[in-house]
């Protein structure tokens with residue numbers, strides 16, 4: 001242990017250091033990851049960021065080198081650290097912590113991991129989330145997925161990996177929009193945007209060519225506002241963006257709400273979802289290819305007991321883990337209603353739930369967002385209701401349901 005250099009440094013050294021936000025940069029082969037990284041590594045806004053890449057050779061970095069920090073870590077003139085994977089990701093992440101802890105690196109404000117084009121980002125996230133020490137020192141901040149504006153539709157059509165990469169993203173970055181010249185390309189790009197919205201309504205979309213892919217917008221998608229350290233639940237969940245999404249899947253709608261009022265979905269009709277007229281072929285394609293992946297929210301105003309939440313999450317991840325691409329939520333716990341619990345999972349692995357000291361705003365309701373594959377909304381909803389006894393506040397006729405003592409237990413299934 002080195003002695004603190006100054007009294008203020010001494011103060012910050014007491015107690016555990018705050019976890020370092022970690023982001024994963026992914027995208028299909030040729031989507032433009034290397035190109036984007038190249039410009040990011042030059043950007044002074046990347047100071048104090050460590051970027052983990054596959055090999056130095058792929059990025060012409062030589063002119064940016066300031067010094068070798070050892071163990072495959074180099075310092076760049078932008079203040080960024082760049083390192084290649086040595087051994088495995090765990091070792092690399094441990095090396096970075098060692099650099100920080102022994103003072104060779106003054107600050108490490110963020111880590112960005114570049115994946116290879118075919119990679120499913122989930123195992124990378126699991127590496128950190130399942131490691132007893134790394135999970136204390138790093139905090140999963142965001143998954144950033146690059147999508148090629150020209151080839152995106154075809155890639156989504158043909159590759160399951162590409163659909164999953166888009167579905168788990170917190171930010172979707174569109175590359176190569178400068179290459180959209182023909183009317184066909186422009187139409188395909190519009191289809192792409194619809195597909196991405198259906199796969200993952202909550203992800204913010206940034207356009208590289210419009211200069212939007214800057215560090216502040218790319219990576220800061222976590223629960224905590226990096227400047228104030230105050231949780232931004234509404235921004236993180238972005239649950240409003242999911243409204244009306246299930247219209248893209250026509251038939252799923254009946255199962256989705258499951259309260260026996262098939263005609264009562266009055267709150268959801270944003271832009272008329274009737275298929276047909278003109279680009280019927282496109283619309284059909286959208287449904288066919290994305291229907292296995294669904295995005296939906298659950299919400300309730302009734303506090304959930306801690307044990308019910310635990311059982312719900314346990315059953316969900318043990319029985320259906322691989323089908324949960326991403327789950328985020330804030331939950332009002334019956335035993336401690338003033339301190340919300342934040343949940344965050346990637347497939348079967350959940351971050352240890354975090355308890356916030358207070359609700360960040362006036363909305364104290366439980367809200368969860370799900371992106372699933374081959375796991376219908378109605379199934380998850382009924383399971384949640386069975387454990388929590390919860391009713392959605394926006395059911396077609398809540399009064400009728402609360403007047404029915406059987407319905408309130410949540411064990412009845414009004415619809416089949």
Ligand SMILES: Nc1nc2c(ncn2[C@@H]2O[C@H](COP(=O)(O)OP(=O)(O)OP(=O)(O)O)[C@@H](O)[C@H]2O)c(=O)[nH]1
Nearest residue numbers: 028029030031032033034035117175176177179208
């Ligand atoms: N016109 C244009 N070309 C781009 C853009 N982004 C990337 N490219 C080009 O697309 C090609 C692939 O880009 P890369 O950055 O190598 O893509 P990658 O995702 O790193 O590719 P892999 O490492 O093979 O997965 C290169 O020729 C880039 O110059 C863009 O926004 N506009």
